[in-house]
Each structure stands twice: as structure tokens, then as C-alpha cells.
Amino acid sequence: MTPTTRPAPARGGLDRYFKITERGSSVEREIRGGVVTFFTMAYIVVLNPLILGFVKDADGHFLGGGAAPNLPAIAAGTALVAGVMTILMGVAANYPLALATGLGLNAFVAFSLATKMTWADAMGLVVLEGLIILVLVLTGFRKAVFHAVPAQLKIAISVGIGLFIALIGLVDSGFVRRTGTGPVPVELGIGGTLAGWPTLVFAVGMVVIVTLWVRKVRAAILISIVVMTVLAILVEAFAKVGPTVIPPDQTNPRGWNLNVPSWPSQLIDTPDLSTLGFNLLGSFGRIGVVSALLLVFTLMLSDFFDTMGTMTAIGAEAGLLDKEGTPPNSQMILVVDSIAAAAGGAAGVSSNTSYIESASGVGEGARTGLASVVTGVLFLLSMVFAPLVKIIPNEAAVPALVLVGFLMMQQVTDIDWEDLEVAIPAFLTIILMPFTYSISVGIGAGFVTWVLIQVVKGKTRSIHPLMWVVAAMFVIYFAIDPIKSILGAG
Secondary structure, three states: OOOOOOOOOOOOHHHHHHOOOOOOOOHHHHHHHHHHHHHHHOHHHHHHHHHHOOOOOOOOOOOOOOOOOOHHHHHHHHHHHHHHHHHHHHHHHOOOOOEEEOOOHHHHHHHHHHHHOOHHHHHHHHHHHHHHHHHHHHOOHHHHHHHHOOHHHHHHHHHHHHHHHHHHHHHHHOOEEEOOOOOOOEEEOEOOEOOOHHHHHHHHHHHHHHHHHHOOOOOHHHHHHHHHHHHHHHHHHHHOOOEOEEOOOEEOOOOEOOOOOOOOOOOOOOOOOOOOOOOOOHHHHHHOHHHHHHHHHHHHHHHHHHHHHHHHHHHHHHOOOOOOOOOOOHHHHHHHHHHHHHHHHHOOOOOEEEOOOHHHHHHOOOOOHHHHHHHHHHHHHHOOOHHHHOOOOHHHHOHHHHHHHHHHHHHHHHOOOOOHHHHHHHHHHHHHHHHHOOHHHHHHHHHHHHHHHHHHOOOHHHOOHHHHHHHHHHHHHHOHHHHHHHOOOO
16 A cells, blocks of 8 residues: 655745745745845945936036936936846846946946046947847856856855955945045044944944844844834934035035935935936947947956856855856846846946845845845835835945855855965955955956966966966956056057
8 A cells, every 4th residue: 555645735836937945935035035135235226326426428418418417317227227137137047136236337437438428428338348248148158257267266256255245334334434544444433433323323233133143033134124224213313413425515424324314205206217328339439449449348347257256156145056156047147137237328327237235135035036026126116216215224234234244254164275276366366355345356366366376386287268268358457557558548
């Protein structure tokens, strides 16, 4: 007599499509993770306009073509592209990875591109860069490069990114600050001491999130963000702290770093999408072919490797990597990311890329693309509910980044520190990401050093051909200014 077996629980279409049960998650966890990711990176809707909005192009125009900065339009465009591309990442790649305008890339577009040409020309270069990256993905080159990277260097990339996002959290909270003077570039608080109500909110937030996490409270990250936002609103109501920057030229070091937490008088607003539009090849006539191509190359290298590191780090944190350290659906992840780069330029809000802040949602339990769909929908809603997004100050949200940085740092034990061939490149990869505030610089230093050590030890046969190519590209990347001078590109 055959024993009866209990039938497997029925799975709905949503579960089957996103493989929620298969990846050990639940719809509740995916929704919670998507919400946490949104709150952790919603700052870009406010920050991107501040970076792009006050720069005049070579013709003296602000982004959007107006005679004055149009920050609401940039915010709406930023939220639109982030929402659409993050949903696409969730639906097409089934990966808990959110996308938005890339920090660093947007500053490069504003100060290195737009000042030499029109905004439409600059965004045309961004579109062109995204299309080139897409071709490299579709031909398999980008994925092949990813597979050519030694496994322990991939681990180092994840660890370095963990330290990098922890530093972002500490700096954005005011706990660590740039000195501007003195022998070291950063210091504790103001003048070596913690000062100001916002920093106190961050410190309390760290206590709350660590306490909840070690006690294994579900939704610890989301609870922390909500609780600290409420506390921040109360603090501002009674202490009248105000922002860090007070127009036109005053500063308040003890103020809120980005958003001033207060309940807005206006809850919704009609989106202004006047930034949409680009001129694909206008820059070639404006600054010359050589200069334009070098600018595209610089954009491309940063975009190319940032996403590789980010998707690996997210996959490692979520336990989704295979034995070679490769995420599932990696080809589609790279396709969506490439399309996002071009879409950001087409919308006039700079190149969009994958965000390491997605790790906060993974830390909350996200394992599938459903979390990305939730994050994307919230970005689209933020187009009209922008006043609500501005309630959450950095100081209430960034403790999540510090915690996730710790979680990613735990992978450091998987690196063989006795093997100098991998230990030295791994070390440089890890430390240079936070020290230079650039994921690409850390990856480049690690790759170049690894190839150099193999050559010095006479192990050139162990170097994958693509690693030679990538190392050479990074040498060009690091020496881009001298090369431009030699070529007369300025």
C-alpha cells in the first residue's frame, strides 16, 4: 500500500511568475522589501534636481529650456524613468533591483557635458552611451566580461560596495563630514564632535534599527524608517532646525541634510515633464568627434562596471548567486540596465543605473522582481505625491544603509587573505570604493592589479582574454585626462 502524500500547496499565478515560494519568500516580504527600497532611495527624486537644476548649459539655459531652474520638472522626470525602468527590471528580469538616476553620473553630465554644449546635446550623449552598452550586452560581451572575473574579486566587489554604502549613510546623516581643511578629508560630526538634532535622529535611528535587527523583528528596516520619520517631524516642529543650505548663500551645519521633515501643506501636484527630449548627435558638431567620443567612453566605463558590481552584491546578499557568483537572469538584468541608461538621457534626467540601495529591501526579505515592481509603482506615485516623499529626511532613512553595509561586509571571510595574488587586488577593490566614493574606481584598481600580479608571477596563461581587454580599458579610464590633452580634446 503506497503511503498517501500531502499535496503541495496551491500556488497562484503571481507566485509562479515571480518564483516567490521557490526563492523562499512571500508576497508580504516582497511588498515590504519594495517599500523599504523605495524609501531608502527616494532621496534621488529630490537630490537629482539639486544637482542638475542649477547648472546652465553652454547657451546659458537651464535644464528644460527655461530662464530659471525648474526643479519640479526634473523631479517628475526622475521619478518617471525610475518607476518605469524599475518595474521593467522586476517584470523582465525578476530581480530585486531598483534603478534611478546615477549619482556621480549626473554630476558628470551637469558639469562636464552640459557646460560644453546644450542640455539636449548632453542628454544625446547619454542616450548614445546607453545604446552602445545595450549592443555590448546583446552581443554577449558584457556578460562574458562578468564571467571572466575571478570569483574572489566578485566577493571583494560586494564587500567594497558594502563599505561604500555604509559611508554614504554616515556622510548623508552628518555623522561623518568633509572637513575642507586640515590633514584628513573627513571627521566626526562638526569639528570632531556630534552636534545638531538631525545627527541625533540618525544616532537614535541606528539604536532602533540595530535593536530591532538583533531581536529578529520582522520589517525592522521599514519600522525604523517610519518611527524615525515621525520623530524627525516632531523634532523639527519643536526645535525649528531648518535645512543645511539656506538660499541664497547661507549655510546651517546643524540643519537637515536634504529634506526638512514637516507635514506638507500640499499633498499632490501635477507632474511637469518638460525635461523630456534630446539631440542624439548634436555634441559632435558642437565640440568635435574626438571630444564627444571620449566623453561617451568615460560615461560608458562607469556605467558598464557599476551595474556588474551592484547586481553581484545584491545577489550575494539575497543568496541568489550560482556557484560561479552569477545572478539569475543576468543577461536580462544587463539589458534592462542598458535601456535605463538611454531612457534617462531621453527623459533629460541623466543616465539611470542600478542602485545598491536595493540591498536595503533585500535585507528586509525581498528576493524577487515583485519587490522591484512595488518600488517602481511607488516611484510613479511619487510624481504626483512628491510632497509626501519630501517628508522623509536622510537622517531617518540612512541607518538602513549602514546596517546593510554590515551585512555585505560579512562576506569578507570568503576571501583567501593568505593568497597574495587575490588578496592585494581584493584589498584595493574594497578600500578604494569608499575612499574614492566610486564603485568603478575600486573595480578598476582591483582588475588592473590582478592582471599585473599574474604577469609579474609569469602566469599570463591564467588571464582570461577579456580581463586583458578590461584592464586596458581601465588604464585608459584612469589616464583619461592626459590622453585628452595629448589628443587636444581639452
